Amino acid sequence: MKPPVVSDVDRDLVVNEAFGPTFQGEGPSTGRYAHFIRLFGCHLSCTWCDTPQTHDPARHDLAAEQRILSIEDILSWLASTPADLLVITGGEPLLQPRALERLLCAIRERELATDVEIETSGTIAPTDVLISAVTRFNVSPKLAHSGLRRRQRIRPAVLRDLAGSGKAVWKFVVQQVDDLDEVQELVGTYGLHPVWIMPEGTDSSTVLARMRLLADPVLARRWHLSTRLHTLLWENSRGR
Numbered sequence: 001m002k003p004p005v006v007s008d009v010d011r012d013l014v015v016n017e018a019f020g021p022t023f024q025g026e027g028p029s030t031g032r033y034a035h036f037i038r039l040f041g042c043h044l045s046c047t048w049c050d051t052p053q054t055h056d057p058a059r060h061d062l063a064a065e066q067r068i069l070s071i072e073d074i075l076s077w078l079a080s081t082p083a084d085l086l087v088i089t090g091g092e093p094l095l096q097p098r099a100l101e102r103l104l105c106a107i108r109e110r111e112l113a114t115d116v117e118i119e120t121s122g123t124i125a126p127t128d129v130l131i132s133a134v135t136r137f138n139v140s141p142k143l144a145h146s147g148l149r150r151r152q153r154i155r156p157a158v159l160r161d162l163a164g165s166g167k168a169v170w171k172f173v174v175q176q177v178d179d180l181d182e183v184q185e186l187v188g189t190y191g192l193h194p195v196w197i198m199p200e201g202t203d204s205s206t207v208l209a210r211m212r213l214l215a216d217p218v219l220a221r222r223w224h225l226s227t228r229l230h231t232l233l234w235e236n237s238r239g240r
């Protein structure tokens with residue numbers, strides 16, 4: 001296997017894929033017309049990860065899964081296909097903070113997207129520039145069923161920083177009703193609000209079955225329920 005590509009950390013982004021238009025499939029913006037940039041790389045290894053191509057050499061040829069895009073490359077793409085909502089996802093986008101800052105500031109200057117959301121695991125603190133430039137962080141702290149040790153997946157100072165930014169929503173990936181107790185403990189300990197519960201699953205029948213199981217218990221806790229709209233529509237297709 002070829003070694004991973006290394007980018008200029010300020011000028012370029014290491015990207016797995018860029019695609020759209022499609023719909024934002026998860027969380028508060030579900031159903032919005034959206035474009036996605038999926039950044040390459042993740043420092044975690046959730047057992048059920050739905051984007052292993054961003055970081056898992058056991059399942060993917062990582063050299064083939066990454067490409068270097070300059071900020072100007074991405075701006076040109078956005079200029080040619082205007083975005084209402086741009087979603088920056090991963091992988092873990094906050095592993096590339098400086099280039100991301102430059103991208104978001106340029107998008108704002110050139111008015112190339114109405115809103116920008118960054119999806120993150122909540123284990124890396126965002127910079128002040130990113131907090132200022134982003135519309136919202138969709139933060140997804142991982143639960144025990146991810147297979148990660150607690151100290152890998154729960155970083156108290158980062159959760160508090162994100163909560164204090166005033167721009168975070170908390171989207172928990174849940175497999176079964178009992179997982180909601182773990183969510184409750186995190187929500188109470190770190191003051192996380194608002195809370196969205198999303199079923200784990202990469203096929204429509206699993207997503208729907210888990211949503212049906214979770215619906216009433218989520219309502220009882222006064223939280224929100226997210227689907228995975230892209231999975232209901234297109235199953236596990238990439239680039240949708």
Ligand code: SF4
Pocket residue numbers: 042043044045046048049050051052054090091092121
């Ligand atoms: S944090 Fe996200 S990208 Fe990283 S391993 Fe977990 S699910 Fe996959």
